[in-house]
Amino acid sequence: MGEFIAADMTVVRLTPALRYAIVASPGYLTRRGIPKVPEDLHAHSCVRIRRSSGALAPWRVQDGGRSLELVVSGPLVVNDFPTMLGAALGGVGLAQVPEPIAVEDVVAGRLQEVLSTYASTTPGVFLYHSGRRQVLPKLRAFIDHIRRHPVEVSLARRSGASALG
CATH class of the missing domain: 3.40.190.10 (Periplasmic binding protein-like II)
Structure with missing residues (x-):
């Protein structure tokens, strides 16, 4: 994943690293x-x-x-x-x-x-977009929302446990 992404793309992290x-x-x-x-x-x-x-x-x-x-x-x-x-x-x-x-x-x-x-x-989930052009208002709103409200992805953060098991 990522091997076909153009080098000039802008990257926005959507989640922290994820366990499988x-x-x-x-x-x-x-x-x-x-x-x-x-x-x-x-x-x-x-x-x-x-x-x-x-x-x-x-x-x-x-x-x-x-x-x-x-x-x-x-x-x-x-x-x-x-x-x-x-x-x-x-x-x-x-x-x-x-x-x-x-x-x-x-x-x-x-x-x-x-x-x-x-x-x-x-490594997690990322959003890639072209930063060369003007960013559409909907995309800008989404990026701003993600930055204000980071995604919690693990059970450890939800329940105080150290892992799923």
């Missing part, structure tokens, strides 16, 4: 067990996501400071995170989603995070 949480429904975990290490994912049904390029995205985890890419398998490939989350809620399998998407369902007990110590992060 691996979550599943309690029912799925009762049936299939709780993975303890990333290698255990190979024995689980994992919901995968297809990138816009058509490639299947690997799952990324952190192991002792090393970033690992895992090729997982499962019965479902989706095109977006809300569908991936819905599949996890429905008991289809494990899903790796940005933490903010799963927070409410984890807090409510509909999902459970696994492998939290292996969670990877991403």
